[in-house]
Amino acid sequence: MSWLFTRNKEEEPTSKIDSSELQVPTEATASDILSGSEFDPAKLHPLADLDKPLDYLLIEEDALSTLPGDSMAIPSRGWQDDLCYGTGTSYLSGLAIGGLWGLNEGMKKTKDITSTRLRLNGILNGVTRRGPFVGNSLGVLALVYNGINSLIGYKRQKHGWENSVAAGALTGALYKSTRGLRAMAISSSLVATAAGIWTLAKRSFTKRLN
Amino acid sequence: MASADHTRDPCPYVILNDFGAAFSMGTIGGAIWHSIKGWRNSPPGEKRISAIAAAKTRAPVLGGNFGVWGGLFSTFDCAVKGVRRKEDPWNAIIAGFFTGGALAVRGGWRATRNGAIGCACILAVFEGLGIALGRMNAEYNRPVAPVIPDAPASGSTSAAPAAV
Numbered sequence: 001m002s003w004l005f006t007r008n009k010e011e012e013p014t015s016k017i018d019s020s021e022l023q024v025p026t027e028a029t030a031s032d033i034l035s036g037s038e039f040d041p042a043k044l045h046p047l048a049d050l051d052k053p054l055d056y057l058l059i060e061e062d063a064l065s066t067l068p069g070d071s072m073a074i075p076s077r078g079w080q081d082d083l084c085y086g087t088g089t090s091y092l093s094g095l096a097i098g099g100l101w102g103l104n105e106g107m108k109k110t111k112d113i114t115s116t117r118l119r120l121n122g123i124l125n126g127v128t129r130r131g132p133f134v135g136n137s138l139g140v141l142a143l144v145y146n147g148i149n150s151l152i153g154y155k156r157q158k159h160g161w162e163n164s165v166a167a168g169a170l171t172g173a174l175y176k177s178t179r180g181l182r183a184m185a186i187s188s189s190l191v192a193t194a195a196g197i198w199t200l201a202k203r204s205f206t207k208r209l210n
Numbered sequence: 211m212a213s214a215d216h217t218r219d220p221c222p223y224v225i226l227n228d229f230g231a232a233f234s235m236g237t238i239g240g241a242i243w244h245s246i247k248g249w250r251n252s253p254p255g256e257k258r259i260s261a262i263a264a265a266k267t268r269a270p271v272l273g274g275n276f277g278v279w280g281g282l283f284s285t286f287d288c289a290v291k292g293v294r295r296k297e298d299p300w301n302a303i304i305a306g307f308f309t310g311g312a313l314a315v316r317g318g319w320r321a322t323r324n325g326a327i328g329c330a331c332i333l334a335v336f337e338g339l340g341i342a343l344g345r346m347n348a349e350y351n352r353p354v355a356p357v358i359p360d361a362p363a364s365g366s367t368s369a370a371p372a373a374v
Contacts, residue, residue, distance in 0.1 A: 088230025136270035139233050
């Protein structure tokens with residue numbers, strides 16, 4: 001089974017490399033490398049641009065999001081990261097909340113059943129009935145909210161609480177768009193409030209962190 | 211073999227990312243799919259409203275199924291990586307085995323076994339395809355030894371080379 005598990009064979013590196021030793025004090029140029037040899041970089045081909053500092057392979061991570069404005073809850077590389085993390089977190093928390101709700105409901109409904117198997121089945125039915133419902137609703141809300149929020153941020157070239165509240169209002173209106181104006185207004189204001197509270201909470205959290 | 215992918219986040223956090231990505235994919239794809247299906251399967255005059263209704267009811271469910279699969283797979287993938295301390299195609303296959311089993315666990319032992327094996331096979335095919343495509347790409351970009359020009363005649367070293 002050694003092809004499957006390697007933990008036992010793993011060895012601790014005997015000497016840790018000091019990170020300060022790795023840093024090159026100045027940027028090397030072609031003349032530094034070619035000095036001592038017969039080649040003069042100034043006389044080599046002019047198109048090769050050998051006077052400038054040398055380019056190394058770029059192995060850094062992608063740049064983080066550069067839009068000014070609201071700080072993120074987590075480092076983000078752009079709208080895809082915002083969308084995926086926002087949707088994933090909302091969906092998962094919705095699943096957990098709905099699961100607890102379904103658990104509670106299932107426990108209450110199957111109080112009188114003595115058979116363990118039937119009771120377990122009833123409770124699981126409750127969990128799988130409520131969990132995905134809440135999770136799906138929250139996930140779709142977060143998906144649309146994050147999409148609109150990123151779009152507004154892209155159009156305005158900055159983030160801010162106005163963006164979040166506007167995105168929340170649009171999301172809520174879209175969510176209940178088949179139920180008439182009254183329901184749209186109610187859900188719009190609810191989601192906008194939630195978005196505003198989330199922005200404030202995020203801001204205070206990241207401010208304390210910095 | 212496969213090395214760490216630096217475009218993805220480190221392990222515990224990437225689960226949330228994968229959950230969201232899978233859910234979004236399922237929801238957006240499901241919205242397109244079910245609105246077209248609802249449009250086609252309804253009488254004229256009700257096409258628009260039934261397309262919207264079908265997309266509203268079915269797209270989040272499809273998204274949820276996608277999301278649960280992707281999130282569970284990512285969770286198992288991270289767990290397997292943590293246990294094995296290795297990055298190779300077996301991670302995905304083992305994670306697929308557990309995912310398929312976990313999703314079918316309510317159908318009894320046979321369903322769990324079949325789901326696990328089927329899912330592992332699908333992922334083995336995916337990983338194999340990935341390796342094959344990687345090999346093909348590597349074949350296209352095979353490193354070619356540069357043509358070395360003849361050594362300059364001795365004695366002319368004092369003259370600077372005009373253009374290399």
